Amino acid sequence: GDSVTQMEGPVTLSEEACLTINCTYTATGYPSLFWYVQYPGEGLQLLLKATKADDKGSNKGFEATYRKETTSFHLEKGSVQVSDSAVYFCALRSPYSGGSNYKLTFGKGTLLTVNP
């Protein structure tokens, strides 16, 4: 079945440091890939997505590129801020989970803490 593996945290960085959170997946066909962010006390929010190979999703300075050859979708940011402290989830949606469902498969989440 579909699965998502992302690097375990917690990750602690200083402000303005570079961030990479690795994410790899296993799926049949060509899934859509997502990064969600969960700020303390809030629900998950879509951060960025990519729907086909070589697509790059980007938002709020974060970016991730859909790499079919390595089945990866690593999240990167060149300079993190304290406000980026949150839990980040990598997820996929199988092309076969359409119809009325559009089910998502999530990784375990990575807690990022950015210190001033």
Next chain:
Amino acid sequence: GAVVSQHPSWVICKSGTSVKIECRSLDFQATTMFWYRQFPKQSLMLMATSNEGSKATYEQGVEKDKFLINHASLTLSTLTVTSAHPEDSSFYICSARALLDRAEQYFGPGTRLTVT
């Protein structure tokens, strides 16, 4: 826009009692709502998918008689944990898929359930 609320945000109940959790889409109509369970340091595990006006579809291993889901309108779905036990203690998160933006899921802030 696209706000999903959950109520209550946290609840403590005694073993053997039932507890109901509400999930509402506040500013959009949701054809489909999803219920997830999240254990500490674990991923979100999809429990069931509910479509307005029809029976919920449960994931393998989820007891449908224990986790009752009702999706009575396009803006409200409820999850009732019946005869709760301490092992049901968890963080329950709902998401809603908009009628007009069928690929996107919007997440609620979650409900922390503690069964004593």
